[in-house]
Amino acid sequence: MPKIIENVGCPYCGCACDDVRVTISDDGKKILDVENACAIGYEIFKRTSYEDRIILPRLRQPDGSMKNISYEEAINWTAHHLIQAKKPLMYGFGSTNSEAHAAAARVMDLAGGMLDNCATICHGPSFLAIFDNGYPSCTLGEVKNRADVIVYWGSNPIHAHPRHMSRYSTFPAGFFTGRGHYERTVIVIDPRHTDTANTADFHLKVKQGHDYELFNAFRMCIQGHEKDLPDEVAGIKGQTIYVIAEIMKKARFGTVFFGMGLTHTDGRNHNVDIAISLIRDLNTYAKWAIMAMRGHYNIAGSGVVWSWMFGFPYCLDLTKHQYAHMNPGETSSIDMAVRDEVDMFINIGTDAAAHFPIDAVKHLKKHPWVTIDPHITMATEISDLHIPTCICGVDVGGIVYRMDNVPIQFRKVIEPPEGIMDDETLLLKIAERMEELKKEGEER
């Protein structure tokens, strides 16, 4: 008889929804139905039952084709190339568990290489601002139970975090927000008329790339200089800015959720820096918090784990062995790629070939490229070695950190295909093999 598993975690976005209901087949090998997940989460669970799942590592041959090899051969190939490389880079980690983050750190510590996660092309600039200006944040539960003013700035949750508004922010009824969205004011600040903007009480169509000026204008109002506001700032009328600033000042509890609209455009970390300063100003009058709309379900996890281990959340330079070093711009994946600084690339838990600018992909492909991923991706189709692994949250469990840095234990819902390894086991075996090879005298 099919079995229903309650409270399953969804391995898609930073919401890491943990209320998904999954029905599995009698033999525990197939997913029959998925409830409560968004359209994207549903597809993730559904895809695991595809017949074309890759179950053996594949090594590229001189004629360009891929040949199946054993896990043992793949581990040996990777360990050997890691030892031979002067400055290998391991990048990705948004879509794997934190056990794998720790195992990857062991591998790259041994290799004396670079370790980076997809925050580097995502909320990396937010980290830079947070280092400089602090992070007055909260949990999503506090937003649900307390917030009466919600600001989505440069983020479009209907598309990128489909259940964010229904689970945590706009719509749910909480302890002090019993009437749900009737008690909340939602403000969207975005240059496009997005679907999220359609749900808002106010949409401020900021001129693209001029967010910093608009933050400054809000700060002027909050600090009592509204009379000095120009007629228009960043495409928004001064009077509108004043009205919104007054709503913010009178909030019982407000939260700003910011996304790639701030970190991918001109200003980058400076946009987030001034957003944090605005929150500080607002806290003179009301209780306000700010939160980054983290993309992958466990991108926060690698930052947390590596901060414990090395003191830095991303862009780690472990080449010095005795101590870690971090300096985005110098030690960040894209910058190193386009400067041709790395001589081996391991892509795990994300698809660098699809999501890096093509210029960076071309540079990385000059050197050995290993992709560790359960599925066929653009990265697997150009890599020298593809090692398939289990899917976290589906056929292997593990700890993940939600966008508010709350850890959640994800569980395994079905059995993985026979013989397939999970990321943590694979990485630990690579580390063990490297140690063996070093003992046998292999050196660069």
Add this chain to the structure above:
Amino acid sequence: MITHRAIEEGIAMEIGKTSPEYYKACSLIEMNELDMDILGIAENTNVQVFSECGQVIVTAVIGKQICDPGLCHIRQGVWANQIVPSRTQSTGAPQYSGFLVTVEPAPNERVKSALELIQSAVGLWKEL
């Protein structure tokens, strides 16, 4: 030009990046109707988009999430990243949004598949 996530792209990505769904969801440029009129671009015809670092052929549509005149959007992914500048302002994050592009009608050009774009870029693409 801005490049961001869309739910259609997210669903298609999970179906698979070599799938027709991904091709259909991501090989588009969303523009304002006025800009398309001025440039002589009919909806659902192909255009060539040039940036400081490359070019790509995509299909022009009027965005449902409306872009103002002068602003256009390609969903994040393989097609967008053919023209995204890799400069990072020393932060590690490339210029995924807020870069200048030129859009020209190219009704007779072909929109390449994701695999063809990526494998061609690194010398692995083989015509069948």
